[in-house]
Amino acid sequence: MKAGERFTVALIGASGLLGRAVAAELARAESAQTWRVVRTARNRVDAQSAKLDLLDHEAVRGFLRELAPDAIVVAAAERRPDICENDPSLARALNVDALRVIAEEARTLGAWVLSISTDYVFDGASPPYYPDDAPAPLNAYGRSKLEGERTLLAADPASCVLRLPLLYGPFTDWNESAVTSLTPAIVASANSANPRASMDAWATRYPTFTPDVAVVIRGMLEHHARGATISGIAQWSGDEPMTKFDIARRIARVLKVDAKLVAQITPTDSTPRPRDCHLDSGRLEALGIGRRTPFDQAIAGLLSNYPDVSSQ
Missing domain, CATH: 3.40.50.720 (NAD(P)-binding Rossmann-like Domain)
Known part of the structure; x- marks a missing residue:
């Protein structure tokens, strides 16, 4: 230059x-x-x-x-x-x-x-x-x-x-990130008519x-x-380090949703993902x-x- x-x-x-x-x-x-x-x-x-x-x-x-x-x-x-x-x-x-x-x-x-x-x-x-x-x-x-x-x-x-x-x-819709995409299920779990939000507790991520x-x-x-x-x-x-289960519980705390409504699971994705x-x-x-x-x-x-x- x-x-x-x-x-x-x-x-x-x-x-x-x-x-x-x-x-x-x-x-x-x-x-x-x-x-x-x-x-x-x-x-x-x-x-x-x-x-x-x-x-x-x-x-x-x-x-x-x-x-x-x-x-x-x-x-x-x-x-x-x-x-x-x-x-x-x-x-x-x-x-x-x-x-x-x-x-x-x-x-x-x-x-x-x-x-x-x-x-x-x-x-x-x-x-x-x-x-x-x-x-x-x-x-x-x-x-x-x-x-x-x-x-x-x-x-x-x-x-x-x-x-x-x-x-x-900063996002334009929830699904732009695998972090914010968890939010709707967490909110829905606060409604007693909805089941607990099930989140991956296997893979460790670094948001x-x-x-x-x-x-x-x-x-x-x-x-x-x-x-x-x-x-x-x-x-x-x-x-x-945190799993999606950890991320979801942190989001729940921010939203003042009972973190106990977030359940942990081991995923069964068809696409293989690293741990x-x-x-x-x-x-x-x-x-x-x-x-x-x-x-x-x-x-x-x-x-x-x-x-x-x-x-x-």
């Missing part, structure tokens, strides 16, 4: 759960007039974003060539494990093929790519997991994300993959707040803008990058924004 030029970031998938948080965080960098952030969305397009379908490869190429960004953050993906298991071709199209197109264009343009991946690239048998540990995904979602990682890094070793665990944050991840991503972009590019594999995770994929965040922590909001504080803040929660 030349003196006086703005650092241009393409945020792909700005309308999703994580994308919105990243867009909000990067808006603060834009306000300093030193950054330019161009947001894209596929369906929920607004005045602040451009419509872009990642399945339209020519449109993706045209968008990137016209913008010529310094950095590209890829927050768009097919992230629903059951959908991926039932339609692996769709998972591959979004999580691998689209990323290949972005990576190829980025290499030509000299742009740094930061792509979001998942803890599901591991089998959950031997946590914690470090960036250089051997992946062993159990399901189609994890396999597609692992292939996407390898595709990106093969195209340009200077690019970066950021692995993340279970995300939650991670999207505004915290947005701070991490901004920190990584700032490193790149200063010429200290972070490449290869990086990881970030919340540090509070504990705790990601080590040491690489980013050593660089002074990161923020963690306590889960109880974050979930209370989220649910306080929805005063009609008891009617859901």
